[in-house]
Amino acid sequence: MFGSKTTMVDPARALPGRDTPMPVPARHTVLGTPLAPPYPGGHEIADVAMGCFWGAERMFWRLGAERGILTTAVGYAGGYTPNPTYEEVCSGRTGHTEVVRAVFDPARISYAEVLKVFWEGHDPTQGMRQGNDVGTQYRSAILYHGDAQRAAAEATRDAFQPVLTRAGYGPITTEIAPLRAFYFAEDYHQQYLDKNPNGYCGIGGTGASCPIGVATSDEPPSGSSVE
Template sequence: MAKTIHQATLAGGCFWCIESAFNALQGIESAYSGYAGGHMQNPTYKAVCEGDTGHAEVVRINYDADQLSYRDILEIFFALHDPTQLNRQGNDVGTQYRSAIFYHNDEQKAVAESLIKELAEQDIWPDPIVTEVTALSNYHQAEDYHQDYFRNNPQNQYCNMVVAPKLAKFRQKFAARLKD
């Protein structure tokens, strides 16, 4: 039986964290680090980090829609980062680290806006949600060395101090959804 593969593109701070988490989930075919939403054609990591390309660090997720819904993807996304921090996640500061949902179609836009409204009404965070919901534009996959970065660079200090604790918390919360 053929799988029904859909895509989601999300920005929630450093793409190494988000990509590593999604690649660990059942129903995820692949998750790739990339850039989206900016004005620069063919952005590089260095240019995006300088903060004036308009791009956000994103993760492009290919998922089996028979196993996970788009809403499931977004619920996990909101558990992975703080959607109330404007243009930052923790010590990573700049528009490239903004919280954003880059929708691929009107259905994804509606699901995202509905979920954000529900989450805001639940008053989970002390501050308002600032996650932008915008049409996907100017997507570029990041350089090869960014793909599976956490797995390939376990001794990296940032990975040990930021990514590993975030993933440990994620794995505990979503243990039943992890790949074997």
């Protein structure tokens, strides 16, 4: 009755969710840093969706502190249901996509460089799927914090599209929208591939390189600071 999992649910028919946030561990299992706010002053947040969040999160934590990544986490965003469970998101009745949150130091890595990892780490032309993972929860998205992040998202998208076109790919389908809310996923999803090194990872890039230097040369300072 709720239609295909590749069709966004009508907000009026979305699951009601709950008021209680999902409890998460205090520390990142790899980086040893806090998963949840408050984060140290001067850091910024990037929220992106690129298919199954297990492998996507690993891409960002592997950059590590030496590249300016303070912490990473996985959650749900872009939909309507507050504090959903994984099973609810999988039903297609929340409108959420699987999101990776990367908290970064802009003095060491720019938001554009974070987006380069995003664009090159998956295929942003697949619509409501990523590889064999099909449904609205696997759609590509950049959920931005403020006008500077929106501008960077649009500029890097516009720079990457001709590269993808030359490589034989279709139009980018990535959703670019303001973040309304980020809901942490369950404990067992956080740093899943660290806890399960042989676990499933459906993430795969196109092999194309995103020319961020061209896209961001006139870009204002990135991101939204978090205190």
